[in-house]
Amino acid sequence: MSVAINGTNGITYNDGSLQPSAPVGKNRIINGNMMIDQRNSGGVTTPGNNGYTLDRWNAGLSQSSKYSVQQVVDAPSGFYNSIKATVLATVSLGATDYFMLKHKIEGYNVADLNFGTANPETITLSFWVKSSVTGTFGGGIQNSNESRGNAFNYTISSANTWEYKSVTLTGDTTGTWDKTNGTGLWLNLALGVGTTYSKSTGSWGAGPVLSATGATNLLATSSATIQFTGVQLETGTTATPFEHLQYGQQLALCQRYYEQNYGTNNYEVKIQGITSGLTNSAFKVSKRADATTTVYSSVTQTAGTVNNGNGNVQTAISSVISGKESFWVSMAGTSSQVYTYYFKSSAEL
C-alpha cells in the first residue's frame, strides 16, 4: 500500500482516502461538530448570560431573550449537526453590548501552545458557517481573565449557504494563560458586539476582545440566523480536515464538564442503609472540578427532592456533597427504603 504525504492536507492513501496527519486530539475544541446536546436534546433554548446550550458551547449576552440557540440537523457534507442561533428581537448595539457563542478550552488542553512565553505556537481556527445575513463577521480569542485577546474576522458571501472559513493567529508571547484546569483559551464567535469590546484584527492586545471592529451585527436583522459546525482549533498555519471522533468518545469528553441522567430510565436507585443517611452516586467521567449538583425526584422531577419508592413519597434532601468522582445525597431518610432520583452535575468552565 502506498501513501502520499501532503503537508497541507494530511496523508492520502492509494484508495484516495485522506487521513489527518496530526495525532488524535489535534482539535482543541470539544463538540466542534455539535453532535452532543445533553441539556436540551435538540430543543430550542433561550440562554441566559454564561448559560450552556449544546455541550461545551455557552452564550454570552448583555441583554436577555434576544436570541435562541438550538442543535439542528443541517450541516455541510461530512457533518450531521450544527448549532443555530436565531434572533428573537432586534438590537441596536450600545458600546458595551455583546451577543456571542463562546467555547472555553481547559488549560490542560492548550498548555502545549505555550502562550505567554517567548515561543508560543501558531494556531489555526477553522469552521463551517451559514447565515441568512451576509457580510464580515467577527470573533475573538482571549485568556481566562480577558486581559489579553486577538480579534479575527471572516466574510459570509452568500446567504443561507454553507461556507468554510479559516483563520490563523500567531501565539501570544505575553499575558497569563491558564495551563491547568481553569480556562486556558476562550473562543468567541460573535453575533453582535459593541465598540467597547470590538478590536482591530491581527495582533494581541489588552482585552476584553469579543469581536472585530466593524463586524456585522446579526441582531440588527429580525429573525436572522447563523449556524456553525466543524469548529476546529489546532496548532500550525494550516486548517486540516476536521477530526471526527466516535460519538461515545466525544460524549465522554463533554461529561468531564457536565453529566446528567435527567428524564431517562436511568435514574439512581438507592436503598437507604441508615436513618438520616446518605446515598452515593458515581460519575461516569471524572470532573474538571468538584461539580455543582442538583437532584430531582424521579417521579415529580422536583429539584431538591428524592422519591421514596415505598409509596412514592417525595422527600426533601438536606444537601449534596459533590466531588470530582461522585456525590452524596444527604437526607432524613428511613432505613431499608428505596429512594430514586435524577441528577444534573456541572463542572463547566
Next chain:
Amino acid sequence: MKYKLGIIDTFTNKTSCIIRLSDSACIPLDEDNTDYQEYLEWVAKGNKAMEADET
C-alpha cells in the same frame, strides 16, 4: 436572597455546600468551581447567604 448554606457535613464538620435557591443546586466549596466563584463574588459585594437548616 440567592443562596443558603448547606448543612454541616458530619464527616468533615464543615459546611457541605452552598445551595443556590433558584434551582436547588448544591455548589461545592471548590474554588475551581465557577458557580462557587460566582457565589464568592456575590459575598464580596456584601451579601450573606441564609443560614443552614437545622439538622
